Amino acid sequence: MSLPATMRYVAIREPGPPDVLGIAEGPLPATKAGEVLIEVAYAGVNRPDCLQRSGAYPPPPDASPIVGLEVAGRIAALGEGVVGWQVGDEVCALTPGGGYAGYCATPAGFCLPLPPGLSLREAAGVPENYFTVWYNLFDRLHFAAGESVLIHGGTSGIGLTAIQLAHAHGAVVYTTAGSDEKVAFCRTMGADHAINYRTQDFSTEVWRLTGKRGVDVVLDMVGGDYVDRNLRAMAPEGRLAQIAFLQGSRVEIEMRHVMMKRLTVTGSTLRASPTARKVALANALRERVWPLFAQGKLKIVVAQTFPLAEAAAAHTLMESGRLIGKIILAVR
Ligand SMILES: NC(=O)c1ccc[n+]([C@@H]2O[C@H](COP(=O)([O-])OP(=O)(O)OC[C@H]3O[C@@H](n4cnc5c(N)ncnc54)[C@H](OP(=O)(O)O)[C@@H]3O)[C@@H](O)[C@H]2O)c1
Structure with missing residues (x-):
C-alpha cells in the first residue's frame, strides 16, 4: 500500500x-x-x-x-x-x-x-466504550452473573454498552436517563428498570424497586450529589466505580454508608491506564465479548x-x- x-x-x-x-x-x-x-x-x-x-x-x-x-x-x-x-x-x-x-x-x-x-x-x-466498561464492570467491580447493577447516563455510548453487557451476563439492570424517550429506549436495550432522573429521585426509586436491599454494583459518570445518593442505593458489600464527574468531583458524602454496608468505592480513567492493561483488555474483549456480537446480543x-x-x-x-x-x- x-x-x-x-x-x-x-x-x-x-x-x-x-x-x-x-x-x-x-x-x-x-x-x-x-x-x-x-x-x-x-x-x-x-x-x-x-x-x-x-x-x-x-x-x-x-x-x-x-x-x-x-x-x-x-x-x-x-x-x-x-x-x-x-x-x-x-x-x-x-x-x-x-x-x-x-x-x-x-x-x-x-x-x-x-x-x-x-x-x-x-x-x-x-473500542473506547467497550474497553472502559469491561475494565470497570468486570476487572474493577468483579461484577458476577445475576447481580444487580445501576448504570447512569443510560443512553450515552458508555451507558448503552454497560446496559447490554450487563444484560447479556444475566444482570438485573437499573439505569437513569434525562427524558421519557431516553428511558423508553434504555428498556429496549435490556434495562429492566429505567428511571427519568429529572422527574424521580433515582436513589429512592432504586431502594423501592429493590425492596430496600439496594444494588450490588454502580457505574457512575455523573458524580456531584449522585455520589451520596449512589451510596444510599447500594446493597451490603456493594461496589461503585466512578468514571467521570459531569456534575463535579468535590462532593459531600455520608461515609457511614461505606462502613455500615461494607461498600467499595473505586474508579479509573482508560487513557491514563498502562499500555499492558489496554492490551490485556483487547484480549479479554476478543475472547469474551466478540462472541456476544456474533450471537447478536450486542449492537x-x-x-x-x-x-x-x-x-x-x-x-x-x-x-x-x-x-x-x-x-x-x-x-x-
Ligand atoms: N473513565 C474513563 O475511562 C472514561 C472513558 C470514556 C468515557 N468516560 C466518561 O463517560 C461519560 C460518558 O461518555 P460518552 O462518550 O458515552 O458521553 P455522552 O454520550 O456525551 O454521554 C453523557 C451522558 O451523561 C448524561 N448526563 C449529562 N449530564 C448529566 C447530568 N448533569 N446528570 C445526569 N446525567 C447527565 C447524558 O444524558 P441525559 O440526557 O440522560 O442527561 C448522557 O447520557 C463521560 O462523562 C465521559 O467523560 C470515562
Missing part, C-alpha cells in the same frame, strides 16, 4: 468551544516499533474528546495532540516487530489519540478484528454520522445531550 505524503486531520485552533475545530493538512504520524498505521475510515466521538478540545483534558505527553480515541479502518503499515496483523487487514482500535485524521498510529495490541456482524462505521464506535447505536470536516457540529451535538448513542466521523 503506497502512503501519501500528507493527510487531513482535525486541528484545535485554541482551547475553546466546538468551533475551534477545523480541518488541517499535515504529515502522517510516525509508526513506532510495535505500532500499526491505520488508514482511518471512521472515527468514534467520545465525551473526553470534548474535554480535550476545551483544554480540560490535555493529552498525555507522549500522545498525538490530535483528538480521537478510537477508529476503524485498514492497516496501512506495520511498525518493527509487529506480528499477527497484515497490511490491508480491517480493524477497529483504541488509540492513544490522533483518531480524527486520515491516518492514525496505535500499538498493535490495541487493535481488534471488526466485531462479527458490524460494519466499519459501527465498529469505530466500539452499536449510531446517533449520527458527520463528515470529518464537520467535527465541530459533532461536538456541538454531543454537548447538547440531544442524542441517543454514538456519534461517528466519516473520514474518507
